Amino acid sequence: MTLADAHIHFFRRGFPGPYGASLLRSDIEAYELLRSAHDIAAALIVGYEGLAIDPGNNAYIRELARTRPWMATVGHVDDIAVAGEATVEALLAAGHAGIALYAPDAATARLVATRPAGFWTVLDRAGAIISLNAPPEAIAELGPVVAAAPDCRFLFSHVGLPGAHPRVPSREAAEARIAPLLALAPMPNVFVKISGLYAISMPEHAWPHEAARPFIDAVLDRFGAARCLWASDFPPALDLVSFAQTVDNPLLGGLAPAERAAVMGGNLLRLLGRAS
Numbered sequence: 001m002t003l004a005d006a007h008i009h010f011f012r013r014g015f016p017g018p019y020g021a022s023l024l025r026s027d028i029e030a031y032e033l034l035r036s037a038h039d040i041a042a043a044l045i046v047g048y049e050g051l052a053i054d055p056g057n058n059a060y061i062r063e064l065a066r067t068r069p070w071m072a073t074v075g076h077v078d079d080i081a082v083a084g085e086a087t088v089e090a091l092l093a094a095g096h097a098g099i100a101l102y103a104p105d106a107a108t109a110r111l112v113a114t115r116p117a118g119f120w121t122v123l124d125r126a127g128a129i130i131s132l133n134a135p136p137e138a139i140a141e142l143g144p145v146v147a148a149a150p151d152c153r154f155l156f157s158h159v160g161l162p163g164a165h166p167r168v169p170s171r172e173a174a175e176a177r178i179a180p181l182l183a184l185a186p187m188p189n190v191f192v193k194i195s196g197l198y199a200i201s202m203p204e205h206a207w208p209h210e211a212a213r214p215f216i217d218a219v220l221d222r223f224g225a226a227r228c229l230w231a232s233d234f235p236p237a238l239d240l241v242s243f244a245q246t247v248d249n250p251l252l253g254g255l256a257p258a259e260r261a262a263v264m265g266g267n268l269l270r271l272l273g274r275a276s
Helices: 027-038 057-065 085-093 106-113 117-125 143-148 171-177 210-223 243-247 257-271
Strands: 003-008 040-046 071-076 098-102 129-133 153-156 190-194 228-230
Touching: 003 228, 003 257, 027 040, 027 243, 040 057, 040 129, 040 257, 057 071, 071 129, 085 098, 085 117, 106 143, 117 143, 171 210, 190 210, 190 257, 210 228, 228 257
Parallel strands: 003 040, 040 071, 071 098, 098 129, 129 153, 153 190, 190 228
Antiparallel strands: none
């Protein structure tokens, strides 16, 4: 089974994480070794220029991608309040396949939803990939954006960021929590990344993160295996679990072999136009 990783990061000085400094000598060198060991054919690198971690991250990941054809990148739109048509034109011209948006709350999501029409027209015309980190409260504001840009592919990260759960919720409670995400399932341009499970199930290090199970079951049921994507969330995940544990996910054990192959790599390869 060929893997394709739908959500990773690279930072010039590494990801500081909870320890204040990267645990890796080099993000890119570490991932190249992991990619070889796990037969990862492609990866979507999600730009992030917030919190002063790496202010030039968009340019840095394009620098890496120029000599690594297995990479596709989405550039971070940091100041969404002022972003316009020129912002996304510049990111696409730099070689990014789309953009990365972080909407931690409903107010920020409303700024996303009220960008000038040209902002979304440029992205829609390009068939851009839109990687979104947004919790349910923010996702509830984004339905009109998704509907207005049908040729964009919207990838919601980390099972819709339902928050931390110390116990396994019921299926009904899980569906209620991510109801805004599930409501987007009829739109064929919406996809869900099965990633960041350590942020859903407490304690964070307790793989395989059983409290994430009903959320995963819900998105697989509503979106189908064809619109769910495995992602490692490298390198933040490595502060809590091993890379092998991000790959070997027992919570996907109910999938048929063809469905699992699609989630673990086939779907992302198709989105990137790299499916054989």
